[in-house]
Amino acid sequence: MKRILVTGGLGYIGSHTVVELQAAGYKVVIIDNLSNSTMDVLDGIAAISSERPDTEILDLRDKEKVHTFFNDYNNIEGIIHFAASKAVGESVENPLLYYENNVGSLVYLLKECRDRGIENFIFSSSCTVYGQPDTLPITEDAPVKPAISPYGNTKQISEEIIRDLSHASNLRAISLRYFNPIGAHGSAEIGELPKGVPQNLVPYITQTAAGIREELSVFGNDYPTPDGSCIRDYIHIVDLAKAHVIALQRLISKENTDDFEIFNVGTGKGSSVLEVIHAFEEVTGNKLNYKIVDRRPGDVISVYADTGKANRVLGWKAEKTMEEALASAWAWEKKVRGIQ
Numbered sequence: 001m002k003r004i005l006v007t008g009g010l011g012y013i014g015s016h017t018v019v020e021l022q023a024a025g026y027k028v029v030i031i032d033n034l035s036n037s038t039m040d041v042l043d044g045i046a047a048i049s050s051e052r053p054d055t056e057i058l059d060l061r062d063k064e065k066v067h068t069f070f071n072d073y074n075n076i077e078g079i080i081h082f083a084a085s086k087a088v089g090e091s092v093e094n095p096l097l098y099y100e101n102n103v104g105s106l107v108y109l110l111k112e113c114r115d116r117g118i119e120n121f122i123f124s125s126s127c128t129v130y131g132q133p134d135t136l137p138i139t140e141d142a143p144v145k146p147a148i149s150p151y152g153n154t155k156q157i158s159e160e161i162i163r164d165l166s167h168a169s170n171l172r173a174i175s176l177r178y179f180n181p182i183g184a185h186g187s188a189e190i191g192e193l194p195k196g197v198p199q200n201l202v203p204y205i206t207q208t209a210a211g212i213r214e215e216l217s218v219f220g221n222d223y224p225t226p227d228g229s230c231i232r233d234y235i236h237i238v239d240l241a242k243a244h245v246i247a248l249q250r251l252i253s254k255e256n257t258d259d260f261e262i263f264n265v266g267t268g269k270g271s272s273v274l275e276v277i278h279a280f281e282e283v284t285g286n287k288l289n290y291k292i293v294d295r296r297p298g299d300v301i302s303v304y305a306d307t308g309k310a311n312r313v314l315g316w317k318a319e320k321t322m323e324e325a326l327a328s329a330w331a332w333e334k335k336v337r338g339i340q
């Protein structure tokens with residue numbers, strides 16, 4: 001049976017996607033180097049799927065090991081490439097790590113695709129490529145703006161590399177531009193578990209509610225938005241995971257109309273930071289300790305997706321609400337911390 005390679009499959013989005021792939025009948029092999037995940041994630045996947053996917057612990061920056069992997073697994077039908085470093089601040093301090101890990105590894109993987117005739121490739125991109133868009137909601141035709149961070153730049157460069165190879169080979173690729181993924185699997189067997197202090201809003205909220213962080217800082221309430229806090233498009237992780245399965249199916253069945261296609265993956269609805277906080281309080285009954293602080297450098301004011309293309313062309317639509325996502329994030333946090 002052919003397999004789907006999921007790089008970074010033990011990470012947050014990768015693990016949820018592995019579950020959905022297995023539910024759809026795909027046989028999966030994971031590559032991960034555990035730089036931002038642990039082997040326990042495999043137990044969570046197995047508990048949900050009753051299937052433990054083959055997993056190779058290796059670093060995609062090791063070209064020789066990547067080559068050997070493809071010799072060992074010579075039946076890869078498609079690749080979903082999640083593995084990357086993703087901390088925006090760290091990328092400013094250590095840009096070469098980001099260019100090597102996010103761009104270098106991608107080149108090695110694509111070489112294997114070209115040399116072995118692997119045709120189906122899904123890439124994890126980000127709405128960060130749009131910067132602060134001129135019009136909202138954002139369509140896929142919106143211009144890519146100069147990146148604010150090396151991390152954002154790796155996503156832009158990676159899309160260009162994949163596009164170029166798709167024109168020069170048999171590669172068919174889809175770039176999914178994620179908006180803000182949040183939440184956890186409904187079973188609470190897998191979820192988001194950032195190492196160290198969370199950089200993202202929802203894990204910071206759940207850790208504050210769990211008493212691990214004293215206080216949540218809201219970065220600015222003087223933006224030109226209805227309540228003054230920034231607006232994002234928060235998408236449930238399970239909806240996002242399902243979009244990958246549909247995109248993969250499109251490539252495998254050769255329904256794609258271009259060798260390189262781009263889709264926004266969001267809900268189409270913008271929510272402010274304060275709305276997220278109040279929704280969390282409402283859904284979980286927790287009162288959150290938060291304070292307004294200065295703006296965070298590099299934050300854009302407002303971003304949310306036009307999801308029309310994904311709805312029409314992929315037949316995919318986000319189904320879950322932000323409230324469901326926040327409830328699942330809290331259920332996961334409680335399980336991890338042993339809170340009743």
Ligand code: NAD
Pocket residue numbers: 007008009010011012013014031032033034035036037058059060061081082083084085086101105124125126127178179180181
């Ligand atoms: P994550 O850190 O939870 O998962 C990434 C996984 O890749 C981790 O398990 C890590 O150990 C692994 N990895 C990293 N470098 C590797 C390497 N060189 N070799 C092998 N494994 C390696 O991150 P995530 O949130 O699941 O994000 C997945 C992808 O989606 C990334 O490409 C990220 O840039 C992109 N993305 C994430 C978000 C978000 O908000 N989470 C938004 C937009 C795009």
Ligand code: UFG
Pocket residue numbers: 086088126127128178179180181199200201202204216217218219220230231232273296299
């Ligand atoms: N925020 C706070 N306090 C916090 C954390 C975040 O107020 O402690 C605010 C931010 O200022 C922002 C909003 O919450 O207004 C969301 O912030 P996140 O850090 O959760 O998400 P971002 O939109 O900044 O960025 C995330 C990922 C990027 C990715 C982008 C788009 O971190 O890697 O989504 O997918 F590119």
